[in-house]
Amino acid sequence: MIEFTSRGYTDLLSRFLAAGYAFAPATQAMAAPAPALFLSHDVDFSLIRAVAMAEAEHALGVTSTYYIMLANEHYNAVSVTGRALIRRLVELGHEVGLHWDSETYPGTREAAVSQFKAELGVLGSVVGAPVRTASQHRPASSDYLNFDDQIEVEAYSTTIRERFAYVSDSAMRWRERTPLDYLAARRDVQFTAHPVWWFTNAASADDKLREVVVEQHGLRDELCEAAISRMNRVLATRETTDAAFRAKRGWSKD
Numbered sequence: 533m534i535e536f537t538s539r540g541y542t543d544l545l546s547r548f549l550a551a552g553y554a555f556a557p558a559t560q561a562m563a564a565p566a567p568a569l570f571l572s573h574d575v576d577f578s579l580i581r582a583v584a585m586a587e588a589e590h591a592l593g594v595t596s597t598y599y600i601m602l603a604n605e606h607y608n609a610v611s612v613t614g615r616a617l618i619r620r621l622v623e624l625g626h627e628v629g630l631h632w633d634s635e636t637y638p639g640t641r642e643a644a645v646s647q648f649k650a651e652l653g654v655l656g657s658v659v660g661a662p663v664r665t666a667s668q669h670r671p672a673s674s675d676y677l678n679f680d681d682q683i684e685v686e687a688y689s690t691t692i693r694e695r696f697a698y699v700s701d702s703a704m705r706w707r708e709r710t711p712l713d714y715l716a717a718r719r720d721v722q723f724t725a726h727p728v729w730w731f732t733n734a735a736s737a738d739d740k741l742r743e744v745v746v747e748q749h750g751l752r753d754e755l756c757e758a759a760i761s762r763m764n765r766v767l768a769t770r771e772t773t774d775a776a777f778r779a780k781r782g783w784s785k786d
């Protein structure tokens with residue numbers, strides 16, 4: 533029985549470590565010695581919880597890949613906060629990849645490839661290095677776009693699939709097998725873990741989702757208050773700052 537808590541997660545990884553598994557982020561997965569664990573994370577809801585997971589992995593001395601979305605309703609990867617959180621992932625030694633959503637992609641192949649490349653470029657500017665890996669958001673339930681030839685490592689590519697047994701914690705419901713079944717068989721494993729299911733306090737999947745959304749609302753409330761304070765500060769000193777700005781530009785009052 534695997535518990536969906538931060539403790540459950542670190543216990544699970546510890547078992548792979550104890551069994552001698554090599555942990556590999558996406559770009560090292562194919563070269564990793566067997567048995568290997570290609571550990572990746574689809575960040576669908578919260579960069580804050582992703583960083584919590586990344587810190588826990590770092591404490592265990594393992595590295596993984598975090599797939600980040602640019603088109604996401606819950607977090608903003610290019611905001612000041614988003615950039616800082618993504619850079620923290622990199623600082624902790626993890627790899628960052630693009631988690632792209634085909635629902636936001638145009639219909640023609642050429643336009644879709646061009647959007648994919650543009651998104652890789654934007655995420656690369658946040659990371660501070662070229663992005664070398666990508667995975668599709670909800671690949672089973674949305675239109676499939678094959679970008680295998682557009683990126684060094686596509687997480688759901690045939691090459692990866694031929695070597696690794698795939699297991700995901702989607703909606704906290706394992707399918708036929710859990711990661712422990714593959715561990716027992718000493719198979720090479722690709723495990724996609726979503727930070728929200730492990731690094732939250734609530735028990736059910738519904739409440740875990742509510743928890744991360746409420747956490748982000750809290751952050752937005754703080755940003756809102758900070759914006760109000762700033763606006764009032766600017767208004768209080770506006771004549772002086774306007775005059776200084778005009779002087780800098782060499783403009784007269786009108």
Ligand SMILES: [Zn+2]
Nearest residue numbers: 574576669670
């Ligand atoms: Zn996803």
